[in-house]
Amino acid sequence: MTCGEKEAGRMKTVVSSVQAKELDQYAIEEMKMPSLILMERAALAVVDALEKKAETLKCVLVVCGTGNNGADGVAVGRILHLKGYDVNVCCLGEEQRYSPELRQQLEIAKKYCVSLVNNPSWNEYTTIVDAIFGVGLSRNVTGFYLEAIKQINQTFARKVAVDVPSGLCSDSGRILGHAVRADETVTFAFLKKGLCLYPGCEWAGETCVADIGIYERKNETPEAYTHAVEWQDVRCLLPKRAENGNKGSFGKVLFLAGSRQMAGAAYLCASACLRSGAGMVKIHTAQENREILQTLLPEALLSTYAEGQADFQMLKEDLEWCDVVAAGPGLGQGPQECSLLQFLLENCAKPLVLDADALNLFGKNPHWAKKLPKTCVFTPHLMEMSRMTGKTLEEIQREPFHSADEFAKRHQVICVLKDARTVIAVPDGRSWVNLSGNSGMATAGSGDVLTGITAALLAVGEDPAHMAALAVYLHGCAGDVACGRKGDRSMTAQDIIGALPEVFKRGVDKNGEKQSNKGIYIAGRDCAKF
Numbered sequence: 001m002t003c004g005e006k007e008a009g010r011m012k013t014v015v016s017s018v019q020a021k022e023l024d025q026y027a028i029e030e031m032k033m034p035s036l037i038l039m040e041r042a043a044l045a046v047v048d049a050l051e052k053k054a055e056t057l058k059c060v061l062v063v064c065g066t067g068n069n070g071a072d073g074v075a076v077g078r079i080l081h082l083k084g085y086d087v088n089v090c091c092l093g094e095e096q097r098y099s100p101e102l103r104q105q106l107e108i109a110k111k112y113c114v115s116l117v118n119n120p121s122w123n124e125y126t127t128i129v130d131a132i133f134g135v136g137l138s139r140n141v142t143g144f145y146l147e148a149i150k151q152i153n154q155t156f157a158r159k160v161a162v163d164v165p166s167g168l169c170s171d172s173g174r175i176l177g178h179a180v181r182a183d184e185t186v187t188f189a190f191l192k193k194g195l196c197l198y199p200g201c202e203w204a205g206e207t208c209v210a211d212i213g214i215y216e217r218k219n220e221t222p223e224a225y226t227h228a229v230e231w232q233d234v235r236c237l238l239p240k241r242a243e244n245g246n247k248g249s250f251g252k253v254l255f256l257a258g259s260r261q262m263a264g265a266a267y268l269c270a271s272a273c274l275r276s277g278a279g280m281v282k283i284h285t286a287q288e289n290r291e292i293l294q295t296l297l298p299e300a301l302l303s304t305y306a307e308g309q310a311d312f313q314m315l316k317e318d319l320e321w322c323d324v325v326a327a328g329p330g331l332g333q334g335p336q337e338c339s340l341l342q343f344l345l346e347n348c349a350k351p352l353v354l355d356a357d358a359l360n361l362f363g364k365n366p367h368w369a370k371k372l373p374k375t376c377v378f379t380p381h382l383m384e385m386s387r388m389t390g391k392t393l394e395e396i397q398r399e400p401f402h403s404a405d406e407f408a409k410r411h412q413v414i415c416v417l418k419d420a421r422t423v424i425a426v427p428d429g430r431s432w433v434n435l436s437g438n439s440g441m442a443t444a445g446s447g448d449v450l451t452g453i454t455a456a457l458l459a460v461g462e463d464p465a466h467m468a469a470l471a472v473y474l475h476g477c478a479g480d481v482a483c484g485r486k487g488d489r490s491m492t493a494q495d496i497i498g499a500l501p502e503v504f505k506r507g508v509d510k511n512g513e514k515q516s517n518k519g520i521y522i523a524g525r526d527c528a529k530f
């Protein structure tokens, strides 16, 4: 967001370490904001966060590195000292490596008689402020830095990280050797990618994004940064339902789903779709599922085919009837399903969601890439992505943004790479990371629910990429509501569907917002967490 549009309801921006530094420089060089002012605001934001639990500030240690993260730390120490707190500042690293800003901050701190210590007694402190490394961490942590981080983690003190917990890669969220396990992180201007992905988000603790006067460049295009959907985006982007609408105008969705053994997957995606606002749903499925689905979901229309007798004419008519198609949940990968899916791809120009077995079949038939319709959403989990790309799970997980982006661009599709933190990438370069959801969603059928929500939103939304990102966010929110009701161990995919009404109702109601942004909030907003 630019300075003028700060609260205009645009999505939360998430930056890489390179972008964070570029935007610092932009503020300093183009916007003429002096670096020391940014640093003072950064330090004040940390002090603000510290004082939210003033009872922990009996004895504070600020541990600083050699760069500007350390310089922020020294400024925090000075402000606390001048407010009358008992604070020690410890600078690690050789003096000749100090950044100019750190030297300047130390000079000021000395004039104000801030207590500088060399070998702190780690266990004496009630709060430790971690200002060793920020976005400038460039390699594994070793030597006395490693020792200091271990010492910090071993204490019972409250740990507050400045910008990023030291030792955490601010791009990937990986631990580079060892990292401070923070209770809270005050990050400056924008969320960092590494604070959104696992394990980084866990190590950062509760994360506050503090406005320190650094904003996006003016007229920046949406693909320049990754974004995270939040509630205000749901309110902006979820199409309003026309009061005079009818079931035809709210989207007719066709599912090619459910083999003989997997009626449940067809039920879950179709049911989630109806609960997400679709006007009509039809399931094209194996004959054996007819009775089950008619009992479980009488609202759905059915087209069924007998074993070995795929009815291509019927599928053609279904494809003509619908507005959106979703294929794959519980479909199976036999020759019959393969030919049905191939027929679908050859005869469908409508927006299409491919999930589960459709992705596995796509992986086995790479020539289908040429048959994809203009709007196509792929929703692979890591294993399905691995099958389609030949990459290892580790490779995909290490660079989810890159993996999703590469796939989206190669196939000109929207790629929803599902994981504990799902990443969404679009061929035009836009990307999102999802912050809602919980481990209770790692339960059979949860992905089928997402397919249903995505198809419902594609049927009514203008921008399919926004709808895919919104669907992932709302799916996670429903997971959070389900978790609140049933607990992360006991919740099932059906509970996620059961929570959708509350989530969609909440689209216009602020009350339930606290649960679904995983301890990330923006400093200074009235409703502290959302």
Ligand SMILES: NC(=O)C1=CN([C@@H]2O[C@H](COP(=O)(O)OP(=O)(O)OC[C@H]3O[C@@H](n4cnc5c(N)ncnc54)[C@H](OP(=O)(O)O)[C@@H]3O)[C@@H](O)[C@H]2O)[C@@H](O)CC1
Pocket: 024, 025, 035, 036, 038, 039, 042, 065, 066, 067, 068, 069, 070, 072, 097, 099, 132, 133, 134, 135, 136, 137, 138, 139, 140, 141, 142, 145, 162, 163, 164, 188
């Ligand atoms: N005006 C501004 O610019 C603003 C900046 N802000 C703040 O600046 C922070 C970024 O500052 P930064 O770029 O100086 O990087 P930082 O995180 O301090 O680390 C670099 C230092 O660490 C060293 N180093 C790296 N890895 C290492 C390792 N493994 N082991 C040992 N050493 C290692 C590296 O040394 P070198 O690699 O050169 O040997 C260098 O000395 C940012 O997170 C935010 O807090 C805010 O105040 C907003 C305004």
Ligand SMILES: Nc1ncnc2c1ncn2[C@@H]1O[C@H](COP(=O)(O)OP(=O)(O)O)[C@@H](O)[C@H]1O
Pocket: 356, 381, 418, 419, 420, 421, 422, 436, 437, 438, 439, 440, 441, 442, 443, 444, 445, 446, 447, 448, 449, 450, 475
């Ligand atoms: N730990 C987690 N935190 C948040 N979301 C999760 C977590 N684990 C799984 N999910 C979400 O649950 C869904 C699981 O989908 P998937 O693996 O396709 O399940 P299935 O194939 O059983 O339907 C995905 O949307 C994923 O993002």
Ligand SMILES: [K+]
Pocket: 069, 130, 131, 132, 133, 134, 161, 162, 163, 164, 165, 166
């Ligand atoms: K830090």
